[in-house]
Amino acid sequence: MGSLQEKETPKLHVVVVSCHAQGHINPLLQFAKHLAHVGLQVTLPVISSSSDHHYRHLPRSLTVDHVPLLPYQGAETETETVLALWERRKESMGVYLKELMRCHEDGSKRISCVVYDSVISWVLDIVKGFGVMGAAFFTQSCAVNSIYYSVYKHWVSVPLDKGWICVDGFPLFEALDLPSFVADQGKYPGFLQHLADEQFQRLNEADWIFANTFDALEPQEVKWMESHFPFKNIGPMLPSIYLDGRIPNDKDYGVSLFEPNKSSSMKWLDSKPENSVVYVSFGSTAELGKPQMEELAEGLKLSTKSFLWVVRESELHKLPPKFIDETAEKGLVVKWCPQLQVLSHKSVGCFVTHCGWNSTLEALSLGVGLVAMAQWSDQPTNAKYVEDVWKVGKRVRMEEDGVCKREEIEVCINEVMEGGGQSRHG
Numbered sequence: 022m023g024s025l026q027e028k029e030t031p032k033l034h035v036v037v038v039s040c041h042a043q044g045h046i047n048p049l050l051q052f053a054k055h056l057a058h059v060g061l062q063v064t065l066p067v068i069s070s071s072s073d074h075h076y077r078h079l080p081r082s083l084t085v086d087h088v089p090l091l092p093y094q095g096a097e098t099e100t101e102t103v104l105a106l107w108e109r110r111k112e113s114m115g116v117y118l119k120e121l122m123r124c125h126e127d128g129s130k131r132i133s134c135v136v137y138d139s140v141i142s143w144v145l146d147i148v149k150g151f152g153v154m155g156a157a158f159f160t161q162s163c164a165v166n167s168i169y170y171s172v173y174k175h176w177v178s179v180p181l182d183k184g185w186i187c188v189d190g191f192p193l194f195e196a197l198d199l200p201s202f203v204a205d206q207g208k209y210p211g212f213l214q215h216l217a218d219e220q221f222q223r224l225n226e227a228d229w230i231f232a233n234t235f236d237a238l239e240p241q242e243v244k245w246m247e248s249h250f251p252f253k254n255i256g257p258m259l260p261s262i263y264l265d266g267r268i269p270n271d272k273d274y275g276v277s278l279f280e281p282n283k284s285s286s287m288k289w290l291d292s293k294p295e296n297s298v299v300y301v302s303f304g305s306t307a308e309l310g311k312p313q314m315e316e317l318a319e320g321l322k323l324s325t326k327s328f329l330w331v332v333r334e335s336e337l338h339k340l341p342p343k344f345i346d347e348t349a350e351k352g353l354v355v356k357w358c359p360q361l362q363v364l365s366h367k368s369v370g371c372f373v374t375h376c377g378w379n380s381t382l383e384a385l386s387l388g389v390g391l392v393a394m395a396q397w398s399d400q401p402t403n404a405k406y407v408e409d410v411w412k413v414g415k416r417v418r419m420e421e422d423g424v425c426k427r428e429e430i431e432v433c434i435n436e437v438m439e440g441g442g443q444s445r446h447g
């Protein structure tokens with residue numbers, strides 16, 4: 022029997038490759054859904070050492086492929102460094118990608134284009150080796166991209182000679198406003214150069230460049246970036262239900278590396294009055310020091326507000342002993358939650374956040390005021406924009422020891438809850 026598929030015009034096949042982190046997978050997956058929605062066949066590979074990922078609401082023309090993590094080459098050790106793990110993931114994804122490209126050099130699933138996360142631009146070398154088009158996708162703000170590009174071009178000197186940097190038409194960036202890799206190179210040796218080179222040295226070979234931002238949010242920064250590269254701003258990459266509803270049934274990002282504590286979080290929020298809850302989360306990678314964790318816990322205790330705090334499994338041991346029991350009346354600690362549903366819940370009145378770019382875009386899109394507690398990477402720059410440029414929240418002040426104290430946390434929460442940030446509920 023001549024199958025229906027044989028008679029159909031084959032769909033263009035696009036592969037979307039993200040680095041292995043929730044904050045990168047979410048916007049790239051969202052972009053993949055848009056491609057699937059306009060009729061393309063999309064494959065999204067996700068590294069998995071186990072099958073503990075959680076998939077939901079994905080369109081039929083979007084396939085999530087599991088990529089096995091290759092075993093260690095040498096002796097197995099328990100303590101794998103960040104860089105070694107990064108290399109092992111790179112190798113695993115590289116092997117998978119070459120095989121996928123070889124299998125689909127022709128035929129109905131021939132690959133037309135690979136969209137890759139800008140921080141893993143080595144993907145472009147593989148893609149170009151097969152004569153296929155490649156599109157870079159930047160998951161961070163244009164302000165941050167511009168700073169890294171200025172470093173790459175040696176237009177700013179790092180370590181900072183003056184203690185601040187100025188990019189044309191942007192706000193002045195003092196050290197505490199800069200991505201941590203720029204402000205404190207000593208802490209992350211080699212990281213900045215690697216990141217700047219990785220993102221920009223092959224960019225001229227990319228056929229398209231996409232960024233998860235939008236013109237109205239960063240008008241100067243977008244213009245500046247566009248004067249150097251043909252960027253297309255396609256953000257914010259949030260599930261459609263929170264924006265224009267373009268993709269039917271698109272309620273959730275859909276691939277979670279953590280298991281969300283959904284029903285208990287939402288039930289608990291339902292029991293709280295409007296605008297009464299502080300939502301606290303530091304995303305998927307930030308690790309707070311124990312003293313900071315204690316100050317935050319004490320700050321939440323001091324505050325008269327209720328709180329929902331996401332503390333990832335690996336961070337739980339840093340909570341003060343008995344904290345969960347002592348605060349059971351006013352607080353709930355969960356290991357992961359459906360953040361978009363939480364932020365759009367009417368009981369949530371403010372968001373204490375590390376200012377990861379996705380969390381920032383989500384809060385801005387849903388109208389929740391922010392208490393910005395940046396930890397590392399691009400987060401200090403996002404926090405500066407939250408307070409000084411968009412004026413949608415307060416940035417906490419750190420003491421000399423780099424820790425933000427409980428009283429400061431309490432004051433910032435009160436200010437934002439009582440109208441210092443943006444207001445969603447009137």
Ligand SMILES: O=c1ccn([C@@H]2O[C@H](COP(=O)(O)OP(=O)(O)O[C@H]3O[C@H](CO)[C@@H](O)[C@H](O)[C@H]3O)[C@@H](O)[C@H]2O)c(=O)[nH]1
Binds near residue numbers: 047357360
């Ligand atoms: O309980 C939770 C906590 C978070 N999220 C989601 O996880 C994502 C987290 O992304 P983000 O806020 O960007 O933080 P990170 O996971 O820390 O993201 C990394 O990647 C981002 C994009 O490059 C950078 O901006 C960050 O600094 C970097 O740490 C968001 O979509 C959240 O909605 C949940 O669904 N449930």
